[in-house]
Amino acid sequence: MPPLPSPRFPSFANALLGRHPRRRRHVLFVLATGPLYAVSMAVAIQSSAFGLLAPSLALILAGTSLAVFTLVYALVRSGWSARLSDPVLTFPHAMACIVLSMAAYVALGSDRGNVIILIAQTIVAAMFRLRPLQVLALGCASVLLLAAAVTGLHHHDPASFPAPVGWLHLSVGGSTILLLSLVAKWVSDIRVRLDRQARELKDALTTVQQLATTDMLTGLMNRRMMTEILEREIRQSLRHDTPMCVALIDIDHFKHVNDRHGHAAGDEVLKALAALGRKDLRQVDLLARWGGEEFLLLLPRVPLADALVALDRLRLQAQQLAVPGHPSVHISVSAGVAQLREDETLDALLDRADTALYEAKRTGRNRCVAAVPRSGEPAAQAEGSALLIDLRSVARLQEDGA
Ligand SMILES: Nc1nc2c(ncn2[C@@H]2O[C@H](COP(=O)(O)OP(=O)(O)OP(=O)(O)O)[C@@H](O)[C@H]2O)c(=O)[nH]1
Incomplete structure (x- = not known):
């Protein structure tokens, strides 16, 4: 068992993270995304206060964000996700965040361009756990969703969302997201390679220790x-x-x-x-x-x-x-x-x-x-x-x- 995070609040920490050392690490990964949610929800509520977003839409966005975060936390904390290859649910979690960001993009008025930064934040947060191709898939899916949103908004109301604005969002936002996901894939590649090398080194060390202490023919100690x-x-x-x-x-x-x-x-x-x-x-x-x-x-x-x-x-x-x-x-x-x-x-x-x-x-x-x-x-x-x-x-x- 790793040391308890805080000796003053051990029971709170145990209730929040669980006692299983591996699961505690997984839950911590999920909780680390909390500040991103907090910022997004604060932005939605503040936008409605400034009149940039209808209060009902702001509430729906903030409520859905809270629901997604709570659901992912519950699935990981309960151990339900432990059977999956990614027990932290990084890919579906990141996809849900990107869909939420796109919903905010559609709902917001003329300032919607800033929302694209939220997508970039999601990709950066996810690259530390996703496999390289998953990072790339996340980037491509984001660009496709952005293209769909831009096209839909323009068709729905060409006057308030003219084609040049849509083109600007798609070209600048889309290329930024794609570039970022390529960098994230590269980082993820390095991480995977380092993980593999660490595993190989550990195996080699075990073999060397075995060779140094064991007689290979009989398996007895040497x-x-x-x-x-x-x-x-x-x-x-x-x-x-x-x-x-x-x-x-x-x-x-x-x-x-x-x-x-x-x-x-x-x-x-x-x-x-x-x-x-x-x-x-x-x-x-x-x-x-x-x-x-x-x-x-x-x-x-x-x-x-x-x-x-x-x-x-x-x-x-x-x-x-x-x-x-x-x-x-x-x-x-x-x-x-x-x-x-x-x-x-x-x-x-x-x-x-x-x-x-x-x-x-x-x-x-x-x-x-x-x-x-x-x-x-x-x-x-x-x-x-x-x-x-x-x-x-x-x-x-x-x-x-x-
Ligand atoms: N197959 C095999 N033979 C080995 C190994 N290590 C040593 N030997 C053999 O063990 C034999 C030891 O022979 P000797 O030292 O003459 O001893 P011995 O024939 O057992 O005679 P005594 O010990 O006097 O009863 C040699 O023929 C070595 O080649 C091994 O790992 N595998």
């Missing part, structure tokens, strides 16, 4: 994005003293899959495994493609034992993985998982997970290995050490016979 998330999660975990685990998952003998079934089949395996991860893991666990055939799984607020359970479930499901279009392809995965230690850096945590993965590969693949510090081992000493994995105290899950 290494860059995951690194940012890992840094943030480590800070959170250390601040709130909650556990957090990171696992590196690698497809076993993936080169063999590629060599035997082709690179396309290899790609399908990567996609299917990513889909399995998305389906099988908890919403809060985040899976990323870390590179090649390696994935990184982040398990926030999960201790090592639970992380191992989740990983091993994934490992077992990977064995059953059906690869679309390649029914004869079967895979297994190995994983190394590490729980964040106090004051541990991301690099050190990843190192330990990687060493655990290496251990899983070295000891036969198709298994999950956890990296844990030996009891009493200070973190500083453990960092970068090759002896991070204490296999005696690790919950190491192996598949029977693997």
Whole structure:
């Protein structure tokens, strides 16, 4: 919701504009034409006071103007027009104003020439919302109506409306209106082009953001994005003293899959495994493609034992993985998982997970290995050490016979 226009009169503003943000904008467009109506009605009433216009005609013109404005406001404010391509009703509204101006032109006496300026005002007001061709159509319709009015007035009373006066109104007024509508079309063209470019820029930005954060093959987040998330999660975990685990998952003998079934089949395996991860893991666990055939799984607020359970479930499901279009392809995965230690850096945590993965590969693949510090081992000493994995105290899950 946008901020209320005036905190002192919020209920009045809500009653006038509605609460729906889009509709409020539409209603504001309609209300912005109010001053034009006010001026036209004031001119009609003043003209009757000066004796230029019969009071009854002045009342009819002012009343009809008020009725048109109220009707357009009601249609937009009620949401009735929301289903239309132009919910502000700009084109019919502008046409109604031009017809009203022409009626004033016919009704007024010798000073009717000034009314042509009202038509110009309408075209200028409408050009900010109409499409270029609509602006042009509005201009042409105005000139045709002016020609009809001039011809009608001359035929009705040639003495009070001689042909030269009609010709002057039509040539000067008509050409001004046409020129103005051409300029308005040009402005409208620029507006449409700018709108399109803004949309294209927005789409391009979305694509760039997607490319920068997503792995195109699997649709998972990429290494860059995951690194940012890992840094943030480590800070959170250390601040709130909650556990957090990171696992590196690698497809076993993936080169063999590629060599035997082709690179396309290899790609399908990567996609299917990513889909399995998305389906099988908890919403809060985040899976990323870390590179090649390696994935990184982040398990926030999960201790090592639970992380191992989740990983091993994934490992077992990977064995059953059906690869679309390649029914004869079967895979297994190995994983190394590490729980964040106090004051541990991301690099050190990843190192330990990687060493655990290496251990899983070295000891036969198709298994999950956890990296844990030996009891009493200070973190500083453990960092970068090759002896991070204490296999005696690790919950190491192996598949029977693997
Ligand atoms: N199809 C496909 N293959 C990839 C992609 N990225 C990396 N690879 C392949 O993954 C294979 C990785 O092979 P290795 O590093 O030897 O590992 P491995 O064969 O899985 O053996 P272990 O990891 O030791 O079990 C290479 O053949 C790469 O070409 C990819 O996006 N698509």
